[in-house]
Amino acid sequence: MEKLRAIIVPILLLAFTGCGGDSSSPRSAESVTSSSPTSSPTPAKLIHHDEPGPAPAGAIEEVMKDIKYQMPAITAPPGRIVIHLVNKEVPPPPGLCINGGNLCKDHTMTITDSAGHILAASAIVKPGHDSVFVLDDVPAGSYLFHCSILAHASAFGMKGTLTVS
Numbered sequence: 001m002e003k004l005r006a007i008i009v010p011i012l013l014l015a016f017t018g019c020g021g022d023s024s025s026p027r028s029a030e031s032v033t034s035s036s037p038t039s040s041p042t043p044a045k046l047i048h049h050d051e052p053g054p055a056p057a058g059a060i061e062e063v064m065k066d067i068k069y070q071m072p073a074i075t076a077p078p079g080r081i082v083i084h085l086v087n088k089e090v091p092p093p094p095g096l097c098i099n100g101g102n103l104c105k106d107h108t109m110t111i112t113d114s115a116g117h118i119l120a121a122s123a124i125v126k127p128g129h130d131s132v133f134v135l136d137d138v139p140a141g142s143y144l145f146h147c148s149i150l151a152h153a154s155a156f157g158m159k160g161t162l163t164v165s
């Protein structure tokens, strides 16, 4: 009898410690329902695609050089917006470009709302290459854009504004 109790007690202790610390379940539900009523409605994710070939007439040309957008403020009417992304960086010498790092000088254009939510993102454009970045049905509003490659936006200031009106 004494021997049996010696076995059962440690099992019970194990059972209690095993399910301890599980007291935080309501937290996730709370964060889902809490939304700030003052924020403006987020536009739907922009429909975009990267088209091969030369830029069509009327495209906005954005030259990317020295880890900067040469035109940091773009304005366009609502609707279809075509941006010709031209990477005019000199390709880095062999050995400097490691795993798509900052020094590869690859660039993108990622468009966000003012809160930083990503609405559209271009393909990566390598030095000496270009890409046609098409945004369909863009509603009027103020948008931000930046290069998504590592520290190009944060450390080099590769960012800008897109005003659609």
Ligand SMILES: [Cu+2]
Pocket (backbone or CB within 6 Å): 067, 105, 106, 107, 108, 147, 148, 149, 152, 158
């Ligand atoms: Cu970049």
